[in-house]
Amino acid sequence: MHDKNLQNSTLLLARLDNMKVSGFAKDWLARLVAMPTQSQLPDQDEVLRDYLSKGIAPLLDEIGFDQKIYANPIKNAPPLLVAHRHENDVLPTILIYGHGDVIHAQYEGWHEGLQPFETVARDGLIYGRGTADNKGQHLINLLALKAVLDVQGRLGFNVKFLLEMGEETGSPGLFGFCQAHKDTLKADVLISSDGPRLDIDTPTVFLGSRGALNFGLSVDLRPQALHSGNWGGLIADPAIRLTQALATLTDARGQLQIVSWRPTSLTPEVRAMIDLLPDADTQESIIDVNWGERDLSPNERVFGWNSFAILAMNSGVPEAPVNAISGSAQATCQLRYVVGTDTDAILPDLRQHLDHLGFEDVIIFQENQVAFKATRQDANNIWVQKVVSSLEKGAGRPVHLLPNLAGSLPNECFTQALGLTTIWIPHSYRQCSQHAPNEHMPERLFFSALTLMAKLFSDLGSENS
Numbered sequence: 001m002h003d004k005n006l007q008n009s010t011l012l013l014a015r016l017d018n019m020k021v022s023g024f025a026k027d028w029l030a031r032l033v034a035m036p037t038q039s040q041l042p043d044q045d046e047v048l049r050d051y052l053s054k055g056i057a058p059l060l061d062e063i064g065f066d067q068k069i070y071a072n073p074i075k076n077a078p079p080l081l082v083a084h085r086h087e088n089d090v091l092p093t094i095l096i097y098g099h100g101d102v103i104h105a106q107y108e109g110w111h112e113g114l115q116p117f118e119t120v121a122r123d124g125l126i127y128g129r130g131t132a133d134n135k136g137q138h139l140i141n142l143l144a145l146k147a148v149l150d151v152q153g154r155l156g157f158n159v160k161f162l163l164e165m166g167e168e169t170g171s172p173g174l175f176g177f178c179q180a181h182k183d184t185l186k187a188d189v190l191i192s193s194d195g196p197r198l199d200i201d202t203p204t205v206f207l208g209s210r211g212a213l214n215f216g217l218s219v220d221l222r223p224q225a226l227h228s229g230n231w232g233g234l235i236a237d238p239a240i241r242l243t244q245a246l247a248t249l250t251d252a253r254g255q256l257q258i259v260s261w262r263p264t265s266l267t268p269e270v271r272a273m274i275d276l277l278p279d280a281d282t283q284e285s286i287i288d289v290n291w292g293e294r295d296l297s298p299n300e301r302v303f304g305w306n307s308f309a310i311l312a313m314n315s316g317v318p319e320a321p322v323n324a325i326s327g328s329a330q331a332t333c334q335l336r337y338v339v340g341t342d343t344d345a346i347l348p349d350l351r352q353h354l355d356h357l358g359f360e361d362v363i364i365f366q367e368n369q370v371a372f373k374a375t376r377q378d379a380n381n382i383w384v385q386k387v388v389s390s391l392e393k394g395a396g397r398p399v400h401l402l403p404n405l406a407g408s409l410p411n412e413c414f415t416q417a418l419g420l421t422t423i424w425i426p427h428s429y430r431q432c433s434q435h436a437p438n439e440h441m442p443e444r445l446f447f448s449a450l451t452l453m454a455k456l457f458s459d460l461g462s463e464n465s
């Protein structure tokens with residue numbers, strides 16, 4: 001038994017090496033990146049569907065998946081793909097999620113000789129839109145499955161793969177799709193990859209994501225601007241009303257002032273988990289150490305706490321100011337929040353807070369606004385422990401285990417609609433220029449993540465042999 005394991009792991013490493021040396025892995029990445037699946041642009045239906053039917057389909061076939069493309073439950077939103085590789089009813093099932101859409105190309109700003117939809121390897125980095133977010137990441141997981149199957153002929157678990165094409169536009173229809181296809185997507189655990197590692201050479205596991213609620217605030221006093229000489233001092237200034245109101249939401253260092261906007265979930269256990277992570281301040285010289293919640297460490301602020309931001313603000317015509325009191329002022333705001341925040345109370349409590357301070361003229365509005373729920377898996381979950389122990393064995397070092405990603409993901413689709421344990425293993429790093437020109441995947445990260453995932457799948461399957 002022991003000999004067979006050793007033999008399998010030697011064969012697995014050889015197979016992975018072959019995927020690297022033969023160019024098989026990089027060719028697949030190039031092929032996927034070459035499809036300009038920019039979901040944020042209008043009229044992309046054909047290329048978004050092609051990614052499912054022509055882009056990824058042949059690889060799924062090779063792995064032995066049965067696959068089907070489904071219409072999005074929301075009209076005109078992109079289709080979704082569900083693939084299933086069934087080994088045995090008695091085996092556990094792992095669901096893997098990925099998104100095949102990318103943000104728009106941003107043609108301006110790529111280094112000389114680079115193009116968003118053509119992979120170029122330069123100085124150990126593979127450039128191209130989607131190499132990090134998310135084509136490279138779901139490709140790694142699929143290639144890892146393939147390597148295990150090539151060597152062992154079986155996985156030791158059933159696997160389902162869910163691919164959406166609208167993540168960059170807020171995953172339209174994903175929640176409803178998961179609800180409607182609960183049986184099709186039934187699994188024991190979600191293991192998926194998106195976002196960055198904390199440190200390029202250390203595997204990161206995160207157990208959920210922060211939520212995000214975007215909303216607008218406006219003060220709308222009159223249909224047009226009025227001369228500031230004739231009327232200044234006589235009529236209320238909407239920009240002053242709005243900024244005064246905004247100034248009551250945090251103090252001067254951004255500490256939240258509305259009681260229910262402050263989470264109740266930063267328990268000693270969560271703190272202990274966060275304390276093991278590398279210091280954010282030594283890692284990111286960009287951060288302002290005197291900003292945010294005073295009594296928290298930078299990591300606690302970003303992984304264990306809530307933060308408010310004013311994303312955009314407008315009054316008058318900033319490009320060409322005139323001597324007038326403008327008629328209205330608007331701000332787009334966002335609360336990022338962790339579990340332990342009452343989502344349904346965020347806006348009612350804001351209303352109450354504003355009214356209490358005499359800002360009844362400040363209007364809260366929410367149209368087409370982003371709303372991601374916060375999620376966080378229990379670190380003591382058996383699947384979490386199995387995954388972490390395999391990754392630590394594979395990497396030869398402790399992983400960075402985060403209670404949740406600081407950013408947001410459509411993870412509530414899996415935790416709420418499907419009721420799954422969710423484990424995220426990001427294969428990118430913070431300097432990957434995701435959502436910017438020069439997006440890239442370091443070759444060494446790609447292949448070390450591929451090896452880790454292949455070992456993880458092999459470990460998870462060997463328990464059931």
Ligand SMILES: [Zn+2]
Nearest residue numbers: 103133168435
């Ligand atoms: Zn993205």
